[in-house]
Amino acid sequence: MPLAAVNGTRIHYRIDTAAGDSAPWLVLSNSLGADISMWAPQVEAFAAKYRVLRYDTRGHGHSDAPPGPYTIDQLTGDVIGLLDALGIGRAHYCGLSMGGLTGIALAARHPERFARVVLSNTAALIGSDAVWTPRAAKAREPGGMAALTDAVIARWFTADFAGREPLVLANIRDVFRHTSGDGYAANCEAIRDADLRAEAKTIKAPVLVITGTHDQSTAAAQGRELAGYVEGSRYVELDAAHLSNIEKAGDYTRYVLEFLGEQQ
Structure with missing residues (x-):
């Protein structure tokens, strides 16, 4: 199981590629409460064109879960440290929700490290x-992740x-339930x-924003707002809820590959 020592934390990662050693890199970053397995619907298609680097965000999957709270500085530092x-030196990036x-x-x-995002x-x-403070407190309770599972996955x-x-x-559900509560x-x-x-x-950087019409966690309106912040960004809305890469896997994969494949 590949682990990299990054910022005092062991980060679990996986590399998939059928595209050869000269192919561009593509980093995939998971949602809160998920792990690298959430990208299974995309890996084969992405790996045909890119060297795909998936990693478990600290506190998830097989990565370490050091004491928190964590910060966005740590989450970004982990990615740069892993690279x-x-x-x-440089990669494309695709992240969902927390990712x-x-x-x-x-x-x-x-900006020097990422080509398309x-x-x-x-x-x-x-x-x-x-929203977040009570949820964090619940997750830290004994059995807290199991208690949160139904409401979150719904x-x-x-x-x-x-x-x-x-x-x-x-x-x-199995991945979520067994995620470290801390x-x-x-x-x-x-x-x-x-x-x-x-x-x-x-x-x-060129940016593609993807949302789900039925997303209750990060609403499509928030995605449109985000796209409006980034000059020249693209916006795609899928007939899905929060994990749109799974619910509309084919469409998600196609839109990402089309975007990443465009010439600068």
């Missing part, structure tokens, strides 16, 4: 203290998709404290 550890929030900060603060089902300011997919794809939901809570606090609206307006 440095692997000798990757998208991280992507906003990366594109604004490290996909920000999906995210916003420059997500939620509020009234917001990630439309009822129609959930009814059609029980095995997909079972896998997602790690989840510390990331809730990082999201709570991150207001990137001013920074988003400084992004110069």
